[in-house]
Amino acid sequence: MTEPVVAPGRARGGRRDEILTTFTRHVAERGYDRANFGDVAAELGMSKGTIVHHFGTKDRMLAEVQERYMRRRLDEAHAFLGRLGAPDERVAAFVHAGVRYSTHEPATTVAFQREVVRLTDEPGMETARAQRDAYRDLVVAVLQDGVEAGVFVPGDARLRSLQMFGSLHWMWTWFDPAGRLRPEDVAAEFCRTLLRGLGVGEERVSAAADPAGSVARCVAEVCAPRS
Template sequence: MPRSPGRRSEILDAFVRYVAERGYDRTNIGDIADELGMSKGTIVHHFGTKSQMLRELEETHLSRQLDVLRTAWDRLAAPQERIVAIIYTSTLLHVIDRDATVASQREVVQLSDDPSMQQVQKLRDQLQALTIDEIRNGVDSGVFRNVDVELAALQLWGSLQSLWVWFDPAGPRTPEDVGAAFVDVFLGGLLLDRLELSKWADPSADVVSVVRQCLATATGATN
């Protein structure tokens, strides 16, 4: 029996939303089946297991994030710009692709020792490597202070990965507010010359427009 792409997408969308709202362990295939008016067997037919759905969620979300940054890299050359792009990509994804972003962040260690999740870990490592490279480039070019680049990258990603815990797009802070604050503190701690920090922390800066355009291309978002 051929698989229906429409039904498969519908199942995965519901799974992503459930994981974002409840977490992976409390997401039940039976609940998804009931909501969509199908049997659990239909879901198994499309995905096999719940862990396969998590793997697909993670791979899709992380690959999209990498695509956005690699596209932005074609238009942004300075390490300051690229660090700003990393930060704003993470904060804006909380609005543009909210469920997938929250689901991925809250389950960052879920099934981490499962061999089938090796590709997911590889994608996370690639995102980390992009950050390490740009901090190192900034140090080598005399723009950033001489810091432990790997530890600095871990600090940044650790902060960005915990956004789901406290950031509510419907709350008083916009993703632009959050991004600007992250840029001010993190980039401000790296720069040798802080005179232009306010430019990089400005949500109306050109680099933020580039990030928005790259996100729109990757996600189909219109705002």
């Protein structure tokens, strides 16, 4: 009926990736509980059984979505941390990156963010949870380093990281990638308020927040569309 988009010689992973992509979008749009095999299968013109064949259970499917997402985020974070040294620049990079995800990978980002809570509860999510914790630890370490280096005013690094993550992870509830609000502007404003709030001087704040500045450019290069 629906002719195969891939070459008839069978794609490497079959339609596995296709399934995961569609499922991710459905989770982003309706949430995990409301996303179901039937709709995904119908949209792809395949049987529900095919999905089960590839992933086993719905839980495992979500776990794989989360793990793939976090792996990319971790790789990117390590990449830009390797290029940026100053704590204020590093914090700004996390903000620029966080906003960038919402635009460049809206589906996976929303799916991840609206279902984060399952990382805590559900079994089978240990890997994804560990990845998330690792990411958070990177941010906490940067905030801590900044305080010790005297770049940031003294304060609780962990609480600050939660305050920062909150702003970014909440974006899925209001940010529309197709809207007229530009992501660079969001990132810039968030950067300015946050860095100023950490006690960084106005000149360095402006430089790090600038959408055309070196920090934003570094993040853009590192987070380039993957192969």
